[in-house]
Amino acid sequence: MFLPNPRGQFPVGATTFKLAVPRRTLSRVKVRSGTSSEKLKPALVLEEVAFTAYYPADVPRKSNSRGIGWLLRPLRASLQGYSNYTGLSLWLLWPLVYLFGSLLKIPVHPEAPLLDPHNITQTETSKSSPWPLVIFSHGLGGSRTAYSQLCTRIASSGRVVLAMEHRDGSGHAFMPSFSDPISYITETILVWPSDHPVEECNMLSFRREQLAFRRTEIYHALRAIQNLVHGRDDTRYSLDTIKDTCIDWSRWVAVGSKKPIECEENVVLAGHSFGGATVLSMLSDASPEENEPPISVQKVLILDPWLEPLPSPGPLPHQKFKEERFPNILVINSERFTLWKDHFERLMKIGKSWTEGQWELLTIVRCEHVSFSDFAILPLISSKSARLISDKILHLSLAFLDGNWSSVTGPFVKKMETRVIGQRADGRPKRQIVGNLCDDTPDTFTSLFQSIGLSKSKAAEAAKNAKSATILRNLILSHDLASESDPLGEKRAVLIAALAVQLAKVPNIDDAQQGYIVKAICEEKLKSVDQVNVAARFFESHSLPVNEAEFNETCGVGFSITSDQLDAFAHEYIQSNSVSGWTSLGVVISGVKNIPSLRWANPLEIKNAVERVFTQTFGAKEAGKPKAKELKKDTGVSTTSGKSDNTAAQVPDAAQGAKSRKVVFEEGFLGTLHKPGENPQIKTDLRDKHLAVTGGRVYTRFPPEPNGYLHIGHCKAIFVSFGYAAHHSGRTYLRFDDTNPEKEEARYFTSIIEVVRWLGYEPWKITYSSDYFDQLYELAIELIKRDKAYVCHCSQEQMKADRGEKVAAPRACIHRDRPIEESLAEFQKMKDGFYRPKEAFLRMKQDLTDPNPKMWDLTAYRVLDASHHRTRDKWKIYPTYDYTHCLVDSFENISHSLCTTEFVTSRQSYDWLCDALEVYKPRQSEFGRLNVTGTINSKRKILQLVNQGYVTGWDDPRLHTVIALRRRGVPPEAILSFVSTLGVSTAETNIQIGRFDQAVRQFLEGTAPRLLMVLSPLKVTIENLPEDYVLMVEKPLHPKVPELGTSIIPFTRTIYIDADDFRLEDSKDYFRLTPGKTVGLFQAPHPITCTSYKTDPTTGEVTELVCRLEEKGTTKPKTYIQWVAEHAPSGSPVRVDEARIFYPLFKSDNPLAAVPDFTADINPHSLKVVKGAMVEVGFWSLARESMKSALADAKVRAEKSKADGAQQFLDPETPVVTPEQLVGKECIRFQGLRVAYFSVDSDSRLSALDNPSSPNGMNQGDILVLNRIVSLKEDAGKAA
Structure with a gap:
């Protein structure tokens, strides 16, 4: 396995040399050796210098290279070194180290003869001069082989490269001839001299000593090569090879005046990272040896230098350069090091010291610090982009070394975009960022946006939206906003970013108008995002030149x-x-x-002024608050003692929750929305007519598709649309977007209306998009007549291809230019049913040159062979969402069309259609949607869960549909409180299920009554009470909310406790019941002590406890537990047929990532059914009161809605929701003390609640099923 071949003119040879030098200790710092902390040895000892020479080799062109190993051997030393350097364990690294150490090779010819530069044929090169010399210094964790790609590429171009093996402990490892291998030195093994200043006993100080060591090594290596070339017999610089092999030394020695290597003049220094700092220090310091002249340097190649070890302010040019000439310096930075602000500024300051020479600085976008080494291109693990970046680095480096910088960068930047960031006085760039010409990826944008002063998070946020990000980039480059001589600062940078967002919404502002706003921001005339937004809207109706006074007044410039x-x-x-x-x-x-x-007054100053007044x-303020009511003392039938549970912190009451909801509509995204009438119109009379109809009120709408049940994400949309209008005394339509009859069902209409009303909102009107089918059809004809629409007969595949699916840009449909009369006739044929589905479409004639796909001739009407639930078979054509949405908003005079951010790109087509037809144009504003992780909300996937039996239905309490949450017992107020607490912004909100459950828990803490409940009953007989003993105990339903009232429960000889509250074995940290131990009973008169117990002879399980009731004066018990008494006359206990304990349905936060599909992530233990639980008899009075109160509230709301006039607008076919339908058994909620929050499930049959006059208790055929709403906060007391 080989690394890539160098691809240069010459084959490359490689020989590793060593040079024995007199032993010298160059630092007083010592390191701990081996396992003994007392065994010390010097940290920096110079006794041998080593380097690998890469050079043009005299071998046949087509001969195969054997290669040399990429990792230094022995591999165990390399493994230990990389472990020290990275901090990773040996076990984690050893597979990679041994894989690449055993198999990976550098494609060179080991110990090959050096090619004589004077015997090269003219076909290869016209040069007849010695090979130039390059000395390369590696970075931390590097080695003489870790940069082989760069070194062999340079060598193959006709140079000799000495790749140093720095033996200062900065490389991952080195293998000296005189001792065992030595690994990378970490700070933990350093031992400083006792007289060394404490503040300087750190790794950075040690790095400075390493720099001096490295410089000495480089000078020794250079002198050794010089002696070799000139055939000098100087024992101080006598080279040998690392391996015991024989090389042709004569090839390295000059013959007469013909030198094989030019090593006295025009040496090139190069280095990466710490090696870059080494090179810079070489340029400023004299030779470490007395009477040795400094190196004559022609060019310097510095790759991503790490400057922190260099003394401040940085290395200054050596006197030699001031007297003779400055070298040319090229610095290539990674993106991260450029964005390291302090570090980059220091690099720029160093650069100013070298401006007499040629100082070039380049930053490569997406280039990492590791991109300069071989690690970026390792086989099997490297990416294509990493290899491309590595190639860019090699390309630029060779262009610089060959002296082709100016000629090569021309063609180079034709393929690559060079972004100039700031300029010097002479016009040369201060910084350049190189990236792909059509590269609009967010990470490219992010680095550019940070350069103007945006924080990393804000830059990343600005880069998310492709359209506004492109606009922001153009603003930066067009107006030189990243100039270092006049930095924007974060405040103005934020305003520029806000302008880009606004320009994406207002696309018709030209460059000159944009420049006017940018100038106003830079001059700090516009100081807030609100002012910037108004300035952008100002130019919708004004052109340059503008009346400055009018602009200033409109935008609040100079307001005080x-x-x-x-x-x-x-x-x-x-x-x-x-x-x-x-x-x-x-x-x-x-x-x-x-x-x-x-x-234009500062909102905070207004708030402060109002509070002062x-x-x-x-x-x-405190004086104005009503005093909290004191809790009444226990005045029950008996005097009881007990300890109120503290399972959760007190939370804000309902009034405070309403207050937080109010704040949402006054601040942030919703607080900055326009006022009715401020949305621009293509004709001013359209605004006047709109205001005449609405009276200047806020009108919103909630437009669900009736093709599924609403889920928790919809709750945010309902809250925003209904809540915003209500806050401003406006009105909200509930509009069913019923334009797809193939997927709509009557049950969804009913459910959606119930959900909206259950959440506490009453629609002003309930309408349907189908109410406007006739108007929509007439406007479609008008659109055709205005040559803004045409009938298309393309297939779906052809339409996608034309829209740019398989080409770089959209193409015009072949039917786009058909005559208007022809489109009118074809549209009539569509309406008459002449065409089958997918045979004809009415498409809007928009703007194919616009970058927004939503402007690429969207479909307005399609043919559907389906009966509509309201219009029946009247229509054969149905309008699309893109056509219907904005026009129905216009018909209903919506002032604020609020939707989620996935419709951002639709806003442009929304505005286009309204303007094309010259109708009133509402303003669409987008907020971030709400996603709860660990859930599935897709209709198709939930249906799969239902059909495959994973859940019982759409209302299964483990789901997060609204009907499921309602059935589980989640109060609607808790959902609204949760949504309002999250706030409303343009950012998408991703919240874990636990956050939602916590919000529900906090709401219930202050509102849910508390009942005694045992989930797993264990019988307790109190032996010192008579058989007929009964004491009626009055207990509060909530210790902190006396308004909830009390319940009266019996205390008898036989009670039940939870089985989890008893153990046979006692322990120091266990405070509940064990044999011989005492515990308190909540609200009971005295504690009890366990005296004995009974067990099942078969299983050995404890079946009954025998306890003693303690007398007064007994030591106060350390803990209290819940209980329920056996007392048939009062109906105690209330026996629960099923208590359903729900856990998350999925095991992870992202079920969709599961393999092979999301069902693999289902938690098989998401439901636990507990039978036989018991609740105190106070359950019945609580249940009756809860049902009665909920029904009364529903009736009040219904009457209020009717008084407001909403009901008169109901369509005859609209499902009517009665108050009774808004009240279900789920409104019976309580906290089972020390157990969880529960509600009554709809599967329950409780005949006592159906008839107010019937007695409490379970009757024949009754069933009581409880659902756990949420668990309690973890209670340390119970854990004990």
């Missing part, structure tokens, strides 16, 4: 207001609106913000 003036506005608002106190704070802040003259008017 004092705190006194803000206080005055707040005072006036409070007086005119009869505000009564602190409870109206949020409403007042919102109202003051909406005062037109405060359009409230304090002056109503007193301190």
Whole structure:
């Protein structure tokens, strides 16, 4: 297995030389040796220098090379070295080390003769001069073979490369002739002299000492080569080969004046990473040997230099260069090192010291630090892109060494895009980023966006949307926004990014208008995203030159207001609106913000002003709060003792939840939406007519397709559309998008209406897209008449091909230019049923030159052979979503068309169609959708789960359809609280199931009554109580919410506890019941002590405990447990037929990644059914009250909805949802103390609840099934 061949003019030979030198210790630092911490030896000892020479070889052109091993041997030393360097375990690395160490070879001819440069035929080269010399210094963890691709490529072009093996402990390993192999030195084995300054006892200080060691090695290697070439007999520099092989030494020695290698003049220094720092230090420091002249350097190639070990401010040019000439220097950076701001700035400062020579700096996009070594191109594990980048590096390096830099970069950048980032005074680029010409990948954008001042996260966010990212890139390059002489800073960079997003929405602003806005941002006239958005919209209706005063007024340029003036506005608002106190704070802040003259006031300053005025008017905020009610003391039939459980922290009440929901609509994405009437129209009278109809109100819509059940993701859309309108006293349509009769079913209509109302929202109107089929048809004819639509007969395959599926750009359909009259006739034939499905389509004639695929002649109508649930068989053609959506929004005068971000690209076609027909144009605004990980919401996949028996139906509580969540017992208020807490922005929200469950848990903590419950009952007989003993105990349903009331339960001689609360064996950390141990019973008069127990003679399981009730004065028990008493007269206990304990349906957060399909990720233990659980008798009063309260609330809502006029708009065929349909058994919710939160399942049959006058208790045929809603927070007390 070989690395790639060098592909140069000459075959490449390789010989590794060693040079014995007088032993010298070059550092006082020592290292620990072996396993003994006391055995020390010097860290930096120079006694031998080694390097591998790569050179043009005198071998037949077609001879096969044997190659040399890529990894140094013995492999165990390389393995240990790489483990030290990477911090990875030996076991993890050994397969790779032994694979590549045993098999991988460098394609060279070992110990081949050096080719005589003076005997080369003219067909190969016109040169007759010595081979130039290149000295290469490796980086940390590297070696003399780790950069073989670069070294052999340079050698094959006609150079001799000395690849140093630095023996300073910076390489992964080296094998000296005088001792055992030595591996990479880590900081943990360094031992510093006692008198060394403590602050300098670190790895960086050691690196500086290594630099000095490396420089000495390089000088020794160079002098040895010089002596060899000139045939000098200097024992100090007597070379030998590492291997005991004989080479033709004569090829390396000059014959007369003909030298094989030019090693006195014009030496090239090269290095990577730490080797780059080594090279820079070589240029600034004198020879380490006295009376030795510094190296005569012609060119310097520095690859991704690591500068931290270099003393600040950096290496300055040696006096020799100032007196003679400066070398030419090329620095090629990886993208990451360029984006390392401090490091890059330091590199630029160093570069300024070398500007008298030629200093070139290049950054290659997506180039990694490792891309410069062989590691990037290893067989079997390297990627195509990594190999391409490696080739770019070699290409550029050779162009520089050959002196073809200016001529080669021309053709090079024809294939590659060179982005100039900043310029010097003389016009030369300060930095260049090289990437693919048509490379619009996000990681390319990210680096460019960071260069203007955006943080890494914001740059990545800006790069996500291809259209706005392309616009942002063009803004940066067109206006030189990344200039280092005048940096933007993060604040202005954010505004430029916001402008790009807005320009994607407003595509008709030309370059000059964009430049006007950019200039306003750079001059800090526009200081907020809101101002930038308004400025972009300003140019929708204005062209250059503009009235500057009008622009400034419209965009809030120069707006200022004092705190006194803000206080005055707040005072006036409070007086005119009869505000009564602190409870109206949020409403007042919102109202003051909406005062037109405060359009550009800082929202935070407005908030502060309102709070100041409230304090002056109503007193301190705390004083305005109602005092919390004190808990009543236990006044039950008996005086009881007990300990309230603390399984979860107290959470905000419902009012606070409503307040947080209100904030969502006042801030962030929803807080910046336009006001009714501000959405631009192609004709001004369209806006006037719209406002005349709506009265300036907010109108929204929720437009589901009736082809499936809604899931939790839809809850966010419902919350946003209905909630935003309600917050602004507006109206919301529930519109069924019923344009696909093949997939619609009546059950989905009913379910969707129920879900919307169950969540607490009442539609102003319930409409259907089919209500407008006649209007849509007439507008389609008008569109054809305006030459904006045509009938197409292409096949689906041809249509996809024309739209660009198999070509670089969309092509015009062959029917696109057919006469208008012909399209009208064909469209009539479509309507009359002349064509079968897929034989004809009406397509919009949009803009095929636009980069947005949603502008590539979308289909407006198609033929469907299906009966519609409402229009029956009237229509043979049906409009598409892309055609229907915007026009029905227009018909219904929607002011805010709110949808999720997958419809961002549809906005352009939305606007185009409204303008093409000159109808009122609503404004579409997109927010990020809600995804709950670890779930499946696809209709097809849920149907598969149902059909294959993994779940019982669409309402199986393990699913996250809304009907499933409702059946599980999740309160609708908890769902809305969850959604509002997440907020609304343009970013997609991905939340784990656990986050949702926690939100539900927190809501239930403050609202769910608490009942005593045992999941696995264990009988307890209290031996010192009489058989007929009964004590009625009154207990609160919630210790922190007295408004929930109390329940009265019996305490008798026979009770039941949970089997998990008893053990036969005691332990120090176990505080519940064991033989001879005492525990408390929640709300019971006294604790109990276990005196004995009974077991099943067959199984040995404990079946009954015998306990003693302790008297007053007994030591307070360490823990309390729940219990339920046996008392037939009061119906205690309430026996549960089934308690269903639900766990996640899938094992991972991403079921779709499972192999072979998502069903492989199903958790086989997602449902546990427990039979025989018991609940206290207070269950019945709680159940009755819950049903009664829920029904009363539903009736109030229904009456309010009817009073608002919503019901009169119901279509006769619209399913009517009665208050009773909104109330199910799932509204009976409670916390089983120390167990979980439960609700009653719809499978239950409880006849006592059907008849208010019937007594409590289970009757013949009754069934009680409980669903676990969520578990409790982990309770450390119970764990004990």
